[in-house]
Amino acid sequence: MKEFYTPGKSPVHEIDARVKLTFTLAFIIFLSLTPSGAWPAYILFLTLALSIALLSRVSIGLIQKRALLALPFALATLPLIFTGPPPRVDLPFFQTLGIAYSPEGLVRFVSITLKSWISLQAALLLSATTHISDLLTTFQQLRIPKLFVAIIGLMWRYLFLISDEVTRMLRARSSRSAIVPGSRGGGNVFWRAKVTGGMAGSIFLRSIERSDRVYSAMLSRGYTGVLPASESQPIAKNDRGYLILGLFLLMLLWALGLLTGG
Amino acid sequence: MEAIIKIDKLSFNYPNGHPALNEVSLGVNPGEKIALVGENGAGKSTLLLHLNGIFQGSGQVLINGLEISKNNLGQIRAWVGLVFQNPDDQLFSPTVYEDVAYGPIYQGLDKLTVREKVDQALAAVHMSAYVDRDSYHLSNGEKKRIAIATVLSMQPQILALDEPTAGLDPRARRELIELLEELPQTMLIATHDLALVEQLAPRTVLMNRGRIIADGPTDSILADQVLLETYGLS
Ligand SMILES: Nc1ncnc2c1ncn2[C@@H]1O[C@H](COP(=O)(O)OP(=O)(O)OP(=O)(O)O)[C@@H](O)[C@H]1O
Ligand SMILES: [Mg+2]
Numbered sequence: 043m044k045e046f047y048t049p050g051k052s053p054v055h056e057i058d059a060r061v062k063l064t065f066t067l068a069f070i071i072f073l074s075l076t077p078s079g080a081w082p083a084y085i086l087f088l089t090l091a092l093s094i095a096l097l098s099r100v101s102i103g104l105i106q107k108r109a110l111l112a113l114p115f116a117l118a119t120l121p122l123i124f125t126g127p128p129p130r131v132d133l134p135f136f137q138t139l140g141i142a143y144s145p146e147g148l149v150r151f152v153s154i155t156l157k158s159w160i161s162l163q164a165a166l167l168l169s170a171t172t173h174i175s176d177l178l179t180t181f182q183q184l185r186i187p188k189l190f191v192a193i194i195g196l197m198w199r200y201l202f203l204i205s206d207e208v209t210r211m212l213r214a215r216s217s218r219s220a221i222v223p224g225s226r227g228g229g230n231v232f233w234r235a236k237v238t239g240g241m242a243g244s245i246f247l248r249s250i251e252r253s254d255r256v257y258s259a260m261l262s263r264g265y266t267g268v269l270p271a272s273e274s275q276p277i278a279k280n281d282r283g284y285l286i287l288g289l290f291l292l293m294l295l296w297a298l299g300l301l302t303g304g
Numbered sequence: 305m306e307a308i309i310k311i312d313k314l315s316f317n318y319p320n321g322h323p324a325l326n327e328v329s330l331g332v333n334p335g336e337k338i339a340l341v342g343e344n345g346a347g348k349s350t351l352l353l354h355l356n357g358i359f360q361g362s363g364q365v366l367i368n369g370l371e372i373s374k375n376n377l378g379q380i381r382a383w384v385g386l387v388f389q390n391p392d393d394q395l396f397s398p399t400v401y402e403d404v405a406y407g408p409i410y411q412g413l414d415k416l417t418v419r420e421k422v423d424q425a426l427a428a429v430h431m432s433a434y435v436d437r438d439s440y441h442l443s444n445g446e447k448k449r450i451a452i453a454t455v456l457s458m459q460p461q462i463l464a465l466d467e468p469t470a471g472l473d474p475r476a477r478r479e480l481i482e483l484l485e486e487l488p489q490t491m492l493i494a495t496h497d498l499a500l501v502e503q504l505a506p507r508t509v510l511m512n513r514g515r516i517i518a519d520g521p522t523d524s525i526l527a528d529q530v531l532l533e534t535y536g537l538s
Contacts (some may be wrong), residue, residue, distance in 0.1 A: 045494070210393040213358055217386045218407040220458060221378030227412035237406065240398045247440060 048170050053099035058281040059176040060183060065288045066168040070161045072296040077303030084160065086295050089095050091163045100170045110160040116155035122147040204249055208272035211241055307331040308462060308490050309355065315514075316350060316361030324350040325361055326514040332490060334461075339501040339522065340494040342511035348494035349389055351511070352464045355492070356384040366395060367462070384410065385455035388492075389466035391397030391447035395439040398432070401451055403439050407458035425457035426450075428483060444471045449480070456487075463489045469497045498537065502526060510535060 050056075054062075056109045069087070074151070076083050093100045115249035126147015169177070181191045215237070228234075277285075309332035316325040324347050332338060340348045353359045357372040357380050365372050372380050388394045396404040404425055408418040426432045429449040434442070442450065448471065453465065468484070469477045481500055484491065495501060501508055501522055508525045510518040512535045518525055525531065532538040 210388075210390075211396045213353075214388060214394050214396055215406070216360060216377075217356055217381060217388075218454060218458065219410050220380075220382035220407060220460075221376070222382050222411055223379055225412045227378070227410060229409050229412070232356065233409060237397065240402065241396045243398060244396055249353075251440070 048100045049170070050099055051172070052098045054094060054167075054171045057223045057284060058277050059172050059180045060277055061281045061285045062168055062172055062179050063177065063184070065285060065292075066164050068292055069164045070288055072292045073157055073161055073164075075159070076296055076299030079149045080153075080303030082302050083295055083299030084153070084156050087300065088160050088163075090291070090295070091160060091167060095163075097168055098167065098171045100167070105163055105170065107264055108166055112158040113155070113193050116151075116158050119151050119154045122151045122154075126150060135223035160224045200249070200253065203252065204245065205250060207245055211245065215241070306334075306369065307366075308334045308336075308371075309492070310364070310366040311354075312366075314354060314361050314363035314365060316354065316359055316487070318350075324514050325354070327363070328511075328514070328516055330509065330516065330519070332492065333386060334490055335488070336507060337484075337491040337505045338493070339505035339508045340492055340511065341496070341498070341501060341537060344519075345463040346463055346511040346516040346535075348511055349466050350514075352386060352439060352466050352492065354495055355462070355464045356381050356386050358386070363503075366537060380448075382458065383460055384462045384464060385460035385489075387452050387455050387463070387465045389470070391444065394451035394454060397439055400426075400437050400439055400442075401435045403436075403450065404453050404457045407454065411458065415445040420461070421457045422453075428456055428487075429453045431480060445473060445476045448472060449476070452480075452483075461489060463491045465491065465493045465495075467493065467495055467497075468493060469500055496537075498526065510537075512533040512536075 069091075076087070085175050092102060095105055111120060123143050124141075124147065126144030127145065129146075130142035130144050133143055178191055178195045181194065219228075229237075309330070311328055313332040314325055314328045315323070320525055328347075328351060338476040340351065342348055350359065354361060354365055354372075355367070357365075357377045360372065367380050367383055370379065377455075377516070394441045395403050397406060401422060404422045405418050408421045413421070422435070423432065423460065426435055429452050431446070431449050431453060434446065434450065439450065452465075452468065463484075465484075469480060472480060477497075479502075481504055484493070484504055491505075493500070493505060505522055508518075508520065509516055510525060517535060518528075518531060529538070
């Protein structure tokens with residue numbers, strides 16, 4: 043797994059992390075408050091996200107692909123198509139089956155899917171242009187309880203440790219997965235499942251043991267339960283300008299959504 | 305004599321863009337034991353990981369005249385046994401037996417033969433008593449020897465060993481060197497242990513920053529004090 047943060051020197055990277063976090067949250071909140079079926083507003087929200095991505099010179103394709111992660115969750119709203127508010131109409135092309143669907147429900151389903159896809163893009167953009175340590179500091183400054191911040195920080199670290207561990211283990215396994223021509227090889231399904239199960243168990247045990255070791259190392263370096271607080275500096279004037287401008291823009295988009303939505 | 309390993313202008317960058325190998329060319333004859341030396345970060349481990357196709361850089365790597373490609377990885381890995389630098393990377397099964405048996409079972413051997421190969425491999429590294437132990441909860445040196453056994457059980461023609469003596473106590477180290485001396489396989493050994501190099505490998509390849517700086521008889525390379533000092537070996 044690769045860390046999503048992409049180092050760079052773009053204008054977006056340089057903006058204060060607090061500004062970016064606030065803006066991203068506002069973006070997601072306003073977008074979710076936009077009524078369903080407000081297609082022009084969605085397009086503008088998406089355009090806004092894409093322009094920021096362009097400015098920050100991160101790979102837009104990558105962000106959009108990762109944002110597809112939202113799809114499985116959006117699928118949970120699929121039943122809306124059939125259970126949405128009346129009137130119900132017979133499914134075109136399948137009239138003979140006599141299945142009725144709700145056009146209003148369909149609009150809601152598509153809207154929710156689009157909104158979650160665009161929201162996720164905004165969140166990914168934030169994590170691609172802001173280093174995790176800056177984000178953690180920002181959480182702390184925004185008065186999120188220190189324990190939560192510490193937990194998020196540790197989770198982030200372990201995410202990579204564990205995924206590295208998995209990569210190395212898979213590498214070791216494929217190194218020893220040799221087949222001599224002429225023989226069948228590969229082992230049977232049950233044996234392969236057992237090996238994979240064993241690997242999962244080893245990863246689990248090793249992670250626990252490693253977290254023990256990391257924790258002792260932290261204690262021996264003076265860790266007391268919270269990450270060291272960092273001194274906060276006032277947000278620069280420029281950055282404050284961006285934030286106000288950005289929030290204003292979001293409000294405009296939202297208003298447009300109210301006007302065009304269902 | 306045809307080379308058993310032939311590497312031609314191999315270059316490789318890690319995904320983060322770090323260039324780890326730069327036009328490396330190397331030919332190895334069957335039965336040769338070659339030491340691969342060079343300071344930390346020289347590219348030794350990266351080179352070894354190319355020998356069985358874990359990494360595939362630009363350039364050419366031929367094993368027994370066969371160019372490594374996606375389709376023949378099974379065959380290549382039957383020929384090349386790779387022992388990782390960190391034994392924790394090598395062992396992935398709950399018990400020592402299962403770990404050493406993985407390669408033979410994957411090759412499709414029957415139960416009795418698998419048992420036989422495991423016993424032979426463990427005996428070769430003097431670890432027969434450990435057959436039913438957990439793979440984790442072994443000392444580093446014990447893990448190291450089991451790691452070598454997991455590869456020996458596959459009876460490869462080539463052994464690529466990454467720092468085999470690191471972390472071993474003096475006796476375990478001496479025994480391991482004696483074991484490697486006895487084994488008939490072609491060997492490429494990445495190491496910082498110059499005494500091992502002197503005792504085991506008639507030929508030495510010196511790497512630095514992803515390039516091969518020197519390649520020749522061990523005696524003359526180890527005698528060249530200036531060379532050793534320039535490249536961080538003494
Ligand atoms: N996963 C990785 N991603 C990026 N760069 C890496 C990665 N692994 C190694 N490198 C870099 O590639 C270079 C070669 O590393 P390699 O592990 O091959 O060195 P080495 O000669 O085996 O060193 P050592 O003696 O410390 O084991 C180093 O500069 C290292 O920083
Ligand atoms: Mg190495």
